[in-house]
Amino acid sequence: MTLCWLVLAACDSEDTGDTAGPDSADTADSGDGTVTDPLSMPATPTLDAGDFPTSDTCAECHPDHVAEWAVSTHAYAIVDPVFQALVGLRQGHADGREDRVCTQCHSAIGVRSGEIGPGFSFSALSPVVQEGVTCVACHTVTDVQRPYNSGHVLDPGAPMQGPIADAASTTAHLSAYSDLFDDAELCGGCHDVTEPTGLELERPYAEWLQSPSQAEGTPCQGCHMTSTRGPAATGGPERDRHDHRFVGLDNPTGDPELQARVEALLTDIAAVDLIVPASSPVGERLVVTADVHNLIDGHNLPTGSTFIRELWVELLVADDAGTIVYASGTLGVEGDLRGYWSPSDPYGDPDLVTFGSAFVDAWGEPTLFPWLASEHWSAAIPPQYHRAVSWMVPTDTLAEGTYTVSARLRLRPFPPFLLRALGQNAAADAQPIYDLASADAVVELR
Ligand code: HEC
Ligand code: HEC
Ligand code: HEC
Ligand code: HEC
Ligand code: HEC
Known part of the structure; x- marks a missing residue:
């Protein structure tokens, strides 16, 4: 026919x-073809992975947040077998010199601590790095320097950053209100992806900047982290608390509650x-x-x-x-x-x-x-x-x-x-x- x-x-x-986004990626070549970036893919470690607690540290007081996050793709970002297979192909292609590129958002803690670098192996990564986009990959973000390619500043020494202005005190951590947590830019920092060549791969944040949602003041969180009333921590006051399953298209563990939300x-x-x-x-x-x-x-x-x-x-x-x-x-x-x-x-x-x-x-x-x-x-x-x-x-x-x-x-x-x-x-x-x-x-x- x-x-x-x-x-x-x-x-x-x-x-x-053709719209918002970087003119070129901010990457450097450290002489031997190894791709680095001072913020998100440093040649020498800027952080210690041991300063970042794993999600089970939070479960005692934030059990619902931990349970929701655990079925999300964020929890799956490093252990995802499709991700690991693609990174493996790129490791072979570039002989390890581009090993920080695909990993800089999937585990910023792993890349900035140097656990992930040329020739790294997934099986050798520490638990907090295996947790991918874990609690403290977001809640230690104190600034977003660029809305793409892991443009966050991570400060494990800072008070726990979040959306609550009057957080009850706890012995576990100090708390600090940050307006980034109601802002699409927090998400844009990882969700807009650019190759070191400058080729734009993903750009939901750039699309959002020109969207009716942006004009109406609805950030990513408004659709992907819907709120219900309930305590933000065990025994705490009723607040707007936000779903941490990060509903999208994918459901890595087949969780029935996430599946219902995907379909909705x-x-x-x-x-x-x-x-x-x-x-x-x-x-x-x-x-x-x-x-x-x-x-x-x-x-x-x-x-x-x-x-x-x-x-x-x-x-x-x-x-x-x-x-x-x-x-x-x-x-x-x-x-x-x-x-x-x-x-x-x-x-x-x-x-x-x-x-x-x-x-x-x-x-x-x-x-x-x-x-x-x-x-x-x-x-x-x-x-x-x-x-x-x-x-x-x-x-x-x-x-x-x-x-x-x-x-x-x-x-x-x-x-x-x-x-x-x-x-x-x-x-x-x-x-x-x-x-x-x-x-x-x-x-x-x-
Ligand atoms: C700038 C941050 C960033 C970089 C760099 C990055 N990713 Fe991702 N990756 C993401 C985000 C955000 C998503 C979720 C997008 C979606 O689901 O549409 C994602 C999703 C994926 C998925 C789909 C996972 C699933 O189960 O749906 C795979 C596979 C993946 N990335 C592989 C890679 C590879 C390979 C590279 C290197 C070429 C890479 N990523 C570089 C942020 C990044
Ligand atoms: C011993 C209990 C306890 C532990 C453990 C704990 N928290 Fe909290 N957290 C609280 C309490 C209490 C609040 C305040 C809740 C409120 O006021 O509604 C809080 C508030 C927060 C906030 C909101 C901060 C703000 O100002 O918006 C975030 C984010 C947070 N915790 C993250 C974490 C993370 C991540 C972990 C694990 C690394 C953790 N917490 C461990 C008790 C705890
Ligand atoms: C530190 C980097 C990072 C930040 C910050 C981040 N994400 Fe993600 N996000 C990712 C990665 C990486 C994936 C893909 C994980 C995988 O499946 O491999 C992802 C996946 C998702 C998905 C699932 C997409 C699908 O196809 O199912 C949604 C929804 C999502 N993110 C929403 C958000 C929202 C909303 C924010 C802001 C509040 C945010 N993310 C902030 C890195 C990030
Ligand atoms: C008005 C509601 C709304 C807002 C605001 C919104 N999204 Fe979405 N998003 C959706 C819907 C509906 C889907 C499912 C359709 C799809 O997969 O394209 C989706 C899907 C996604 C996916 C999965 C895409 C895929 O197929 O892999 C990602 C990643 C995502 N959104 C990220 C974001 C980010 C980042 C922002 C903010 C910059 C954002 N969204 C703002 C409604 C919204
Ligand atoms: C991808 C980034 C991201 C990850 C990963 C993440 N959070 Fe959050 N968290 C947010 C955002 C954004 C908000 C605020 C949403 C809003 O105000 O619209 C929030 C809000 C909170 C709050 C305040 C109460 C509420 O629900 O608004 C607590 C407590 C919290 N998170 C704990 C955790 C814990 C514990 C983990 C890990 C199990 C975690 N978060 C993982 C982005 C993240």
Whole structure:
């Protein structure tokens, strides 16, 4: 079939470097090609990991915060097998010289204490470093010097930083109010990711800066750390306390409560309008248009690791007996989309419409690895914006009659082929697919 899809709205390759963000990364080369940065990847340690307590130290008085955080991706940031596999590939690629790059946010304590440096091994890391983005990776932040690439200042000697102005006293720690904790910039310090080459990888904070949420004064915390009334510490007064599961897309331990929150977060965040003519002549191409809306106020859909996530439209046309006469965005035998990276059917779905992002290397070839990439193009949909995409469905072999067109906008955290390539077969088989929106329409072919 020689079908093609057209892009009707402003959906052409979008350079990811066009809004707020660094002009180039602030990295230095210490002479032998080792990548360093005075703040987040120091060549010589600036901190001692032993000065940072682990989360079990907090559990006696903050048991709910600890239990929530423990199922979050923050707790998983270093032990995540996908992360470890990718870092391992980069270790091989750069012979250890870039070992601080991918780890600077996943464990700032590990990198700044020197536990993580050229040639490090994950199995040798101390418990607080294994805890990744642990309690004190946030609650000892006294300043954010730049809203990307682990731009935080960490001071383990400072009072515990937090959102409470009148914290009850405790023998465990001093407390200090910091307005950073109600501010998106705290999150931006790690959530906007730039390669040492200056190539921007992730930028939810930069997107948020230009979003309706920013205008309304809703920071990341407003959607990702919702508040309930309750004590902030055992026996303490009732306050607004904030959920520490950091609900997003991923649920590393399969925790049922986090899963329910993921599904709630993904509800009513997108819409699809199908535009189909009432009738169309047999033999001519049937033009089907889907107008896809991002209803999130805070950032693009998708955001963050858009080069890993899959967001796509499944489009089916069925005759009145229910037989599918045209399909795009369906899965091949391995469970992968039938696009460029499909193991067995890379050209099987030339009309495939996706809204993620992708890397291109210096030779113009697609690559999965940011360290090999020289370009990052994105088809993500900005907040409260929409993109229209069209399919030209051939009808020359179809009979006259009534046909149903249906579209689903589908989101999957990881493509199975990538997980299998990294040795994560069980995770590949267990990947959920979330249907964010759908629409149906009827067309008369005559
Ligand atoms: C500037 C901080 C920062 C740097 C540097 C960084 N990451 Fe991340 N990483 C993040 C954040 C924040 C997320 C969460 C984004 C999301 O889920 O969309 C993340 C998510 C991930 C995930 C997905 C985890 C999951 O289970 O969903 C993987 C894998 C990962 N990073 C690997 C890497 C690799 C490999 C590198 C080096 C190329 C790297 N990271 C560099 C901050 C960083
Ligand atoms: C012995 C009990 C105890 C232990 C152990 C403890 N805390 Fe606290 N913490 C408290 C109390 C009490 C408060 C004040 C609560 C209030 O006023 O509602 C508090 C407040 C806080 C605040 C809010 C500070 C502010 O001003 O906003 C943070 C953040 C915090 N603790 C983090 C931690 C972390 C992280 C650990 C472990 C490294 C920890 N705490 C260990 C008792 C404790
Ligand atoms: C010290 C660095 C750091 C800070 C600060 C930080 N994050 Fe993260 N965050 C990460 C990393 C790294 C990951 C990915 C962990 C993984 O899965 O490997 C992540 C993951 C997440 C996820 C899960 C995304 C998904 O795909 O499920 C959410 C949601 C999130 N962070 C929200 C926040 C919010 C809100 C703030 C600010 C209050 C914040 N983060 C501050 C480093 C950070
Ligand atoms: C108005 C609510 C809202 C605000 C504000 C908001 N988010 Fe989100 N965020 C969402 C929703 C809904 C999703 C799920 C859709 C998705 O994954 O893109 C999400 C997903 C994410 C993810 C997971 C993306 C992925 O697919 O891997 C990350 C990371 C994230 N947000 C970070 C942030 C950061 C950082 C900020 C602040 C700079 C922020 N968010 C502000 C609603 C919000
Ligand atoms: C990714 C950063 C991050 C991590 C990791 C983190 N917190 Fe927090 N914490 C926050 C933010 C941000 C707030 C305030 C949210 C707001 O006011 O909107 C907060 C608030 C708190 C408070 C004040 C009460 C409340 O809920 O508002 C306590 C106590 C606390 N955290 C303890 C902990 C403990 C204990 C851990 C580890 C188990 C932890 N935090 C891990 C960012 C973090």
